[in-house]
Amino acid sequence: MPAVSTARRIRVVVAKPGLDGHDRGAKIIARALRDAGMEVIYTGLHQTPEQIVETVIQEDADAVGLSILSGAHMTLVPRVVALLAEQGIDDVLVTVGGTIPSDDIPELKRLGVAEVFTPGAPTQAIIDFIKTAVPRSSGRA
Amino acid sequence: MATQQQTPLEGWERAYGQTPERDVPFTTLGGEPVRPLYTAADLPAGIGGPDDPIGLPGQFPFTRGVYPSMYRGRLWTMRQFAGFGTAEETNERFRYLLEHGQTGLSTAFDMPSLMGHDSDSPRSLGEVGREGVAIDTLDDMQALFAGIDLGDVSVSMTINAPAAVMLAYYVVAAEAQGVPADRLAGTIQADILKEYIAQKEWCFPIDEAMRLLGDMVQWCSEHMPRWHPVSISGYHIREAGATAAQELAFTLKDGLTYVQQAVDRGLDVDDFAPRMSFFFNAQIDFFEEIAKYRAARRIWARELRDTFGAKDPRSWLMRTHAQTAGVSLTAQQPLNNIVRTAIEALAGVLGGTQSLHTNSYDEALALPTEDAVRIALRTQQIIAHETGVTNTIDPLGGSYFVEALTDRLEAQAYDYFRRIDELGGMVQAVKQNFPQREIADASYELQGEIDAGRRIVVGVNAHTEGDDETAVLHRVDPALERKQIDRVQAVRARRDAAAAERALSALQAAAAREHTNLMPPLLDAARAHVSEGEITQALQRVFGSYTEAPVF
Structure with a gap:
């Protein structure tokens, strides 16, 4: 029985908060997650935390990956996490990647970030992490 | 007696064929196959002839360097780029550098300044003064250069989308020092096409951004004879994941597009081309990088002389700044980055660069610390004074491999030129996401090779050591953001509000008229202490803004 065809694919928002263009x-x-069978929504650049949370809600995402290379992560990540909480969203996996x-990693994890990936992290490790962690946080496969 | 009829080359081929090769891809970083051996047969045709493709230094087509004496006459300029916090902090750093013998200053702006946002905009939250200096108004520009005679120093400003605004602040700041615009020497990056291709710091749609650039280039050609109004930059294209061939092709095509635009506006090519300069990356694939610089010089010289009919030999010269590759630095085992940077810097030098910035080993993690910056500068000094590579000009000229790579990169660049022309030129190609897609594909492919372990990155996918980060990191004081917000708000409170309003209305009206140069109203707005964000918003009311349809 082709269970795969009826299973909902993991939906991931890949987001670029702030002004950095890297x-x-x-x-x-985004491409690696898509190639791994996930539904990927890439927000494009220069997103505010409000825009990112809006996208997460509209896309009914299971996970959101925030990519920041500007050094503004300690301002932007807490705002995304707080806005998600304000919206009553507690089942979306939040990961952070960048410089x-x-x-800073313990504080980000204390805020609710599930994992932080720094330069050089293999894409397979990120795929595996999301595949393992999403069913746990959202009950989906 | 087969061995007697065998040529030496055949003998080598036979012997080579008997030795098994290591099971690794023998390709350049750009994915191009590399043969086991290059010979005289790989040299280009016509060496020593009237159209010698290699030639001599300081002679067309400048493959061996733009100057006859190169580093025997004068070493490259060691120009380290700096900027952080408010204008006062960066001014202190600038004065320190000048006191220690540096003659040129290189300004890094923060992200809000690069995007046309004031420091008190909600969009600037958390980013003020973090990756460069925050400049919101004329007052900040004056503070940045306080106590520095602008008639006496060469200043480089790395800013693009709002370049015309920053140049207006700079010209007015000099005016206030009594230094007229025609005495100002320096460079503003202003390479807007590569923003849409790679660096992604924009303010306006592409056509309007091209107009603003054209206005600035034209104004500079009339008023600032010592100023370089555009620095055509492959650096960011490469950092975004391009191959060497893509960096070469897209950068030169951007440059040729700017030349065409200025010619279309009625300028004589020899009136501005000598002041166009370049900025290339120096990546880790040593020979491919050296070949890239050599090919770039040859293509630029030929296109300027033969396609645009430039008569002044200075118009043919591709003078370039180089910077080692930030993207090659790893967060793992960060001290290894010193070695990577040294090799990349050597490639830039053997490629014949006119100036060089070496990255600091801790930059995969944060802005560099002072200690890390010092090692980066010392790396250049060791190359210049200890290695002997500056004793002779273009020591790799005539190398079978380097010349073959130079030819191949040149051919690849022309192939891209043709594909771009088929799309209607570079502006059209960028609108159609062509270079963006080529770069995304190349970077994905390279990452796949690294992930699969086919391409080794030491400390990342081989020779790893668990918990790596040992560097002490530079931290930007978060209080600086508040200080800068207070500064811009104080300027708005104390300026002549009616004058600021009038300047903004005049600017907006000029923007709405075609064929009206925007530099004069921008200078008036600078004099009226109008902020960068206010100027950008006024222009956006006419021009609109830009949203990318991302490809991945």
Whole structure:
């Protein structure tokens, strides 16, 4: 029985918050997740936290990956997380990628970020992480 | 007696064929196959003839360098790029650099300034003064250069979409020092096409952005004879994941597009082409990079002389700045980045660059610390003074492999030129996402090779060591954001509000008229202390803004 055809594919929003235009990583990840069978919505550049949360809601996403290489992660990530909480969203997996110093990672995780991927992280590790963590957070496969 | 009839080359081929090769892809970083051996047969035709493709340094087609003496006459300029916090912090750094013998200043702007947002815009939250200096008004520009004689120093400003606005602030700041525009020396990047292709810091739609650039180039050609109004930049194209061939092709095509635009506006090519300059990446594939610089010089010289009919030999010269590849730096085992940067810097030098910025080893993680910046500068000094590579000009000229790579990159660039022309030229190609898609495909392919372990990155997918980060990181004081917001609000409160309003209305009216140069109303707006964000918004009311349809 082809269970796969009826199973909902994992829906991931790949987002670029803030003003930084470094989108090489975000685009590679978006494509790799798509090639791994997920539904990927890439927001494009220069998104406000409000726009990103709106996209997560509209797309009924299971996960959102925030890509930041501007150093503004300690301002932008907490706002996205707080806005998600304000909207009563507690089942969307939040991951962060980019130039994130290791000292900042514990605080991001304390805020609710599931994982932080720094430069050099293999795309397969990111795919595996999302595949493993999404069913746990949203009950979907 | 077969061995007696065998040529030495056949002998080598036979011997080589008997040795099994390592099971790795023998390709350049750009994915191009590399043969086991290059010989005299790989040299281009016509060496020593009237159209010698290699030639001599300082002679057409400048493959071996733009100047006859190159580094025996003068070393490249070691120009490290700096900027952070408010104008005062960066001014202190600038004065320190000048006191220590640096003659040129290179300004990095923060993200809000690069995008035309004031520091107190909600869009600027968390980004003010973080990746460069925050400049909102004329007052900030004056503070940035306080105590520095602008008639006496060469200033580089790395800003693109709002370049005309920043240039207006700069010209008015100099005016206030009593230095007229025709004495100002320096460079503003202003390469807007590569923003849509790669760096993605834009304010307006493409056609309107091209108009603003054209206005600025034209104004500079009439008023600023010592100023370089555009620095055509492959650096960011490469950082976005392009191959060497793509960096070469898209950058030169951007440059040729700017030349065409200025010619179409009625300028004489020899009136502006000598002041166009370039900015290329120096990546880790050593020979491919060297070949890229050599091919770039040859193509630019030929196109300017033969296609645009430039008569002044200075119009033919592709003078370039180079920077080592930020994208090659790894967060893992960050000290390894010192080695990567040294090799890349050496490629830039052997490629014949006129100036060079070396990245700091901690930049995969944050803005660099002072210690890391010092090692980066020392790397250039070691290359210049210890290695002996500056003793002779273009030491790799005539290398079978380097000349073959140079020819191949040149042919690949012309192939891209043809494909771009078929799409209607570079502006059309960018609107159709052509270079963007080519770059995204190339970067995805390279990442696939790294992920699969076919391409080794030391410390990342081989020779790894668990928990890596040991660098002490530079931290930007979050209080600086508040300080800068207070500054721009204080300027708005104390300026002549009616004058600011009048300047903005005049600017907006000029923008709505075709064939009206926007530099004069921008200079008036700068004098009236109108902020960058206010200017950008006034122009956007006429021009609209830009939203990318991303391809991935």
